Amino acid sequence: MFAAAGRFAYRFRWPIVVVWTVAFALGLVGLSGLPDRLKGGGFSDPDSKAQRALDEMDARLGIGTASLTIVFVGDGLDADAPRFAREMDAALARLTPANVPGLERVLTPATGGDSLVAEDGSAALAVLIFDTPLEAVQGQLDRVRGLLQPSELETVLTGEPAVYEAIQDVSAEDLRRAESYALPVALVVLVLVFGSLVAAALPVIGGGVAVTVTLGAMYLLAGAYDLSIFVLNVASMLGLAVGIDYSLFIVGRFREELGRGSTVADAVEATVATAGRAVFFSGLAVFIGLLGLISYEYMSLRSMGIGGAVVVLFSILVALTLLPALLGVLGPRVDALRVLGRGAREGRFWRRWSDWVMAHPVPVLVVTTAVILLIASPIAGIVVNVPTAEELPRSQEARRGYDLIAERFDRGRLLPNEVMLTWEEGSPDTFDQQRLAELYAYGKRLEALEGVALVESIVTLPGLDSAAATVGFWQAVRTGGEDALDALPLPLPAAVKAAALASAERLGAATTAPGTVLFRVVPDGEPDMPEGRALPARIEAVPTPPGTVVHVAGLSAGVEHFVASIYSRFPYVVLFVLVVTYLVLLVVFRSVLLPLKAVIVNTLSILASFGALVFIFQWGNFERLLDFQSPGYVDATLPIVMFCTVFGVSMDYEVFLLSRVREAWLETGDNRASVGIGLARTGRIITSAALIIVIVAGAFAFTSVIVTKAIGVGLAVAIAVDASIIRILLVPATMRLLGRANWWLPGWLERVLPKVE
Numbered sequence: 153m154f155a156a157a158g159r160f161a162y163r164f165r166w167p168i169v170v171v172w173t174v175a176f177a178l179g180l181v182g183l184s185g186l187p188d189r190l191k192g193g194g195f196s197d198p199d200s201k202a203q204r205a206l207d208e209m210d211a212r213l214g215i216g217t218a219s220l221t222i223v224f225v226g227d228g229l230d231a232d233a234p235r236f237a238r239e240m241d242a243a244l245a246r247l248t249p250a251n252v253p254g255l256e257r258v259l260t261p262a263t264g265g266d267s268l269v270a271e272d273g274s275a276a277l278a279v280l281i282f283d284t285p286l287e288a289v290q291g292q293l294d295r296v297r298g299l300l301q302p303s304e305l306e307t308v309l310t311g312e313p314a315v316y317e318a319i320q321d322v323s324a325e326d327l328r329r330a331e332s333y334a335l336p337v338a339l340v341v342l343v344l345v346f347g348s349l350v351a352a353a354l355p356v357i358g359g360g361v362a363v364t365v366t367l368g369a370m371y372l373l374a375g376a377y378d379l380s381i382f383v384l385n386v387a388s389m390l391g392l393a394v395g396i397d398y399s400l401f402i403v404g405r406f407r408e409e410l411g412r413g414s415t416v417a418d419a420v421e422a423t424v425a426t427a428g429r430a431v432f433f434s435g436l437a438v439f440i441g442l443l444g445l446i447s448y449e450y451m452s453l454r455s456m457g458i459g460g461a462v463v464v465l466f467s468i469l470v471a472l473t474l475l476p477a478l479l480g481v482l483g484p485r486v487d488a489l490r491v492l493g494r495g496a497r498e499g500r501f502w503r504r505w506s507d508w509v510m511a512h513p514v515p516v517l518v519v520t521t522a523v524i525l526l527i528a529s530p531i532a533g534i535v536v537n538v539p540t541a542e543e544l545p546r547s548q549e550a551r552r553g554y555d556l557i558a559e560r561f562d563r564g565r566l567l568p569n570e571v572m573l574t575w576e577e578g579s580p581d582t583f584d585q586q587r588l589a590e591l592y593a594y595g596k597r598l599e600a601l602e603g604v605a606l607v608e609s610i611v612t613l614p615g616l617d618s619a620a621a622t623v624g625f626w627q628a629v630r631t632g633g634e635d636a637l638d639a640l641p642l643p644l645p646a647a648v649k650a651a652a653l654a655s656a657e658r659l660g661a662a663t664t665a666p667g668t669v670l671f672r673v674v675p676d677g678e679p680d681m682p683e684g685r686a687l688p689a690r691i692e693a694v695p696t697p698p699g700t701v702v703h704v705a706g707l708s709a710g711v712e713h714f715v716a717s718i719y720s721r722f723p724y725v726v727l728f729v730l731v732v733t734y735l736v737l738l739v740v741f742r743s744v745l746l747p748l749k750a751v752i753v754n755t756l757s758i759l760a761s762f763g764a765l766v767f768i769f770q771w772g773n774f775e776r777l778l779d780f781q782s783p784g785y786v787d788a789t790l791p792i793v794m795f796c797t798v799f800g801v802s803m804d805y806e807v808f809l810l811s812r813v814r815e816a817w818l819e820t821g822d823n824r825a826s827v828g829i830g831l832a833r834t835g836r837i838i839t840s841a842a843l844i845i846v847i848v849a850g851a852f853a854f855t856s857v858i859v860t861k862a863i864g865v866g867l868a869v870a871i872a873v874d875a876s877i878i879r880i881l882l883v884p885a886t887m888r889l890l891g892r893a894n895w896w897l898p899g900w901l902e903r904v905l906p907k908v909e
Contacts, residue, residue, distance in 0.1 A: 154432070154472075158424030161476035162417050168477035172470070176361050179368030186367055187324040189374035190381040191287055192316020194451030195538055195714055195789075202688075202710045205703035209572050212668045216256055216281035218289045220296060223308040223553045224276050231269045231276040237262065239303040244278055246299040252292055254284035263658070270560035277561070289313040310553025315541045318550045319857055320381045326855035327388050334851035335360070338396060338844045345840040349489035351403055354478060355844075358399030362470045363391035366463040373458070380455035385860045387459030389852045389867070390797060393845040394438060394464060394804065398431045398471035400844070401808060404837045406479045407486060416483040420476045428472050430811040433740050435468040437807065438800030440732050444725035445796045448718065456793055464800075502835035506828040509881060510888035517889065520882045521756070524873060528759035530766035536788040537680055538711045545856045546781070562674075564605060564684075569673040569706040571598070571691055575699050582610075582664045583630055585623050590697035591669060592619040597694050598673055603687045605676035610660050610669065629656055675708065681785075685712035715788050722792055729799060730755075739905055741810055742897050749886055750806045753878050757802045761794050761870035769862050778865070780858055787859050790866065797863070798870040801845065805838050805879050813887070823894055827887050835880065842875030 161168060196203055209215050224243070229236050240260055249255045259279040261268045268277040280296070282289045290313040300307055335356060342352035366387055370379065405427035409419035442464065445457025479486060509516055541554030557563065573594070580587040592611040599607045616622045663670035673691060675684045688709040696702050730751050737747035765786050768774055772782030813830030820826055845867065852864030887894050897905075 154429045155421050155425040157472055158421035158428065158476055159417075161424060161473055162420040162480040165477035165480040168473050169481065172361060172365075172474045172477075175365045175368075179361075179364035179366070182368030182371030183364060186371045186374065187320055187381070187384060189371060190320065190379050190384060190455075191451070192290060192319055192381055193286055193312065194378075194380040194382075194453075194455060196710065197449055197713070197717065199449075200710075200713045200717065202705050202713045205572065205705040205709070206570070208574070208703050209570060209670070209705060210283070212572070212574070212665050213663065213670060214256065214283075215570070216283055218282045218284065218286045218313065219311055220280040220282070220289060220293075220309065220313055221311040221553065221557070222278045222280070222300070223310065223556045224278065225274065225306040225308070225556065226304070227306070229304065230273045231261070232273055236276065236305070239305045240276060240278060243301045243303040243305065243307060245301060247280065247296065251299055252280075252295060254282045254288055254292065256281045256283050265655075267562065267565040271562060272560060275556060275560050277557070277566075286313055286316070290317050293317055308549055308553040308556060310541060310550045310557070312540060314550040314553070315544065316381070318544050318548045322544065322548065322856045323381050323384050323860065326852075326857060326860060327385055330385075330851040330855055331388070331392070333854070334392060334848045337847050337851075338392075341840060341843055341847065342396075342400065343491060345400070345836070346403070346407070346487075347490055348487045349491060350482065351407065351486050354403050354475060354486070355396045355399035357478070358402075358470045358475050359392045359395030359467070361474060362395035362463060362467040363388050366391055366459070366466050369462055369466075370459060373462075378451050378455075379458065380452045382452055382859065383455040383459035385852060385855065385857075386456045386793075386797075386863065387463045389849060389860075389864060390438075390460045390801070391463035391467060392848045393867070394435070394801060395467040395470060396844050396848070397804060397841040398435065398467050399475050400841050401427045401431060401837060402471050402475045403479070403486070406476075408833075410484060410486070416480060420480050423479070424472060424476050426811070426815070427808075428476070430808050431471045432468060433736060434804040434807040435464050435471075436736055437733055437803040438464045438797075440736070441729050441796045441798075441800035441803075443796075444729050445793065447725060447728075448721065448792075450714070450718065453718070453789060453792065457796065460797060500832075502832040503828055505835070505880065506831040506884055509884040510824055510827065513885040513888040516881050516885040520877050520885070524756045524760050524877060524882075527869075527873065528756075528763035530764075530771065531759065531762045533770075534762070534766050534791075535682065535770060535785040536715060536791070537783070537785040538714055538788050539783055539785075539858070542783045543787075543858045545779070564674045564676065564679055567679045567707040568608070569675065569679075569688055569691060569704060569708055571671040571673050572703045572705075573669050573671070573696060573700045574703065575667050575697075575701070577667055579667065579699055581666075582669050583626050585627075587697070588623045588626060589619040592622045594694070594697055595671060598671060598691065601673075601687070601690050601694065603675055603677065603683060603690070604673055606674040608659075608672040608674065610656070610663060612671075613656060613659075625656075626660075629653065629660070679706070679708045680711045684708045685715070688712055718788065718792060722795075725792070726795065729796065733799070733803065737807075740807070741814055742902065742905070743895050744897055744901070745890060746810060746894055749883075749890070750803065750810070753882055753886070754799055754802050754806065754874075756882075757870045757874040757878055758795055758798050760873040761798055761866040762791055764869040765790055765794070765862055765866050768865060769858070778853060778861060780861060783858075787862060790859065790862050793863060794866045794870070798867055801867065802870055802874040802878075805842065805874060806883070808838060809834050809879060809883065817895060823892055824888065827884050831880065831884060838879060839875050842871050842879075845871045 210217055224240050226236050244258055247258055261276050339352055339356050342355055346352050402423055406419050406423040409422045439461055442457045442461040445453050448454050541551045544551035595607055595609055595612040611622050616625055675687050677683045685708050688704045691704050734747045734751055737750055770786050809830055812833045813826050816826035816829035849864045849868035853861050855861050
């Protein structure tokens, strides 16, 4: 089959080149408009319990579906001063539902409470509540900025829509910067490998075509299907890495075949039949890993999987069609423009290296395993979370607004757990004496929970220390107003009573409806960290008044559901990837033990990358070098993304190495000699390919968005460990210890396995 593909590529070489040229041109057209079609977010599940609770709250209380936050900072002006409030009102005067589609209302300290005032009085917040999806709000950002009026106060716009807009803009710029760094350096490495400018240019052409056509296809797909902005950099990083690698293996094998005296046609056929076959199954291993991401319902993870899978498919097609066609056109001119005297022959270094490793297999196995486990050891202390603005560099407005809120405001009060009790119509009204007494008792149970700093509701007002006082207060409010309050045993001045009355009336209007009451449960720590995320489960366990149903929403509940959801599926994703990869390698290598060994050593390289993620991004090492500030945790999606991408990419080298080892085994029947021959014939190419991936991934390590930076670092570390420790030390040592058992395959299994020679 692969030999036939090689003959086809040589026979129709010019039409193939023309087709790919047209596809490349169309891809460039689509790429120019792709960032505008991609979406931010993708970390919410519309079917999650927290999201359903939020939807129910919006339906009953109109709390909105999305929001923007404007931070007002006064240069020495106290946020409690009337002048500050006047300046805020003047700045917000044109931000009305009539001028901003989807805007429901604007909350300020006057209407939203003192939680919108900084603890040191240096700033205040205005929260714009929308009844439209987050994506629609993101489209209104320029209008909001244009309608904000100049004032004495500095204004900073933040919130999820602003964060995702910034990530979208920064990601597009990051891609251009990373490619401008990675491609020239990769070309230099390829020149050192091949010694020829023409041969070195071919893998860069192959990788560039695969990525460009993929991003053009993503433009079409994004028109009909929601795709996350993260697809842009992940597809580009992965595409450049595997696209250049696959093309490198094809060009290297073609030069080897020419060096043996083959004709151009025969060299193309042999190249596709051997290296092309290895490329196909290597790509299949990467594709299998990415299927794990596609299986998730979250747009962010699913988009990364789709982008990665598509770019891998195009990389395989380029390697099996465009590269052989170009090689058929060039023939011996593939070595034109020679700048170094490198040939295509195998070097003696790798034979001597292989002999040394296989002469000391046990020490090599013990030491290399210990080193990898040491690199992986930080994973024992991993903390995961779902970041938003912290992904951005500090220079971005949305990140600066986030930092101002984190430094000057109580985030727990701004982002409380929203707890809504509902009951059927016909039951006692919210302000019925019995119902108020039941709600008071429920509020006290919430206040007594571990991790609760404050409960804000109609039954937990300051000064109301009994159910009777609470019932009396609200009866007075609803019947007699301020005059009736004088009869209550509340030792408060008249002015304070008047303010309390106004505040209570606003609270009642915002948090009650027929058959509905809302409690805001403020955590005593960060709402999105593990201790804060544990609170919703405790709230749900609190007994509710008879006939009521509890709904819990808010940041803590949303983040906890997201983390629990993705990691509850993760073991099944891991099992699927490992089992399917094993079965594919079983068919390819006709061995029971080699695929098992491949799966185990690949898992070691992934553990090493996980350890690096914790060491760098959670513990904050190399912050200055990589230009970021550690949030104190690892993005919850990163371990899953890294497993699904790194497992397949690192398997590339296993497939290429074992393909050459198996060729030698079939020729010689000598296990030790075949390992030496395979390593000698692939050692330089594999290490060069790994170096290129490290360069490409390393370029993305210096981008601005932390999740892209972390994927680049994780991929670079995994491949560096794989190529420098696993593939040239651990694998030969393991194969030496296994001996002829490497190639054991029961006869009955040989008969039932499909042939892919």
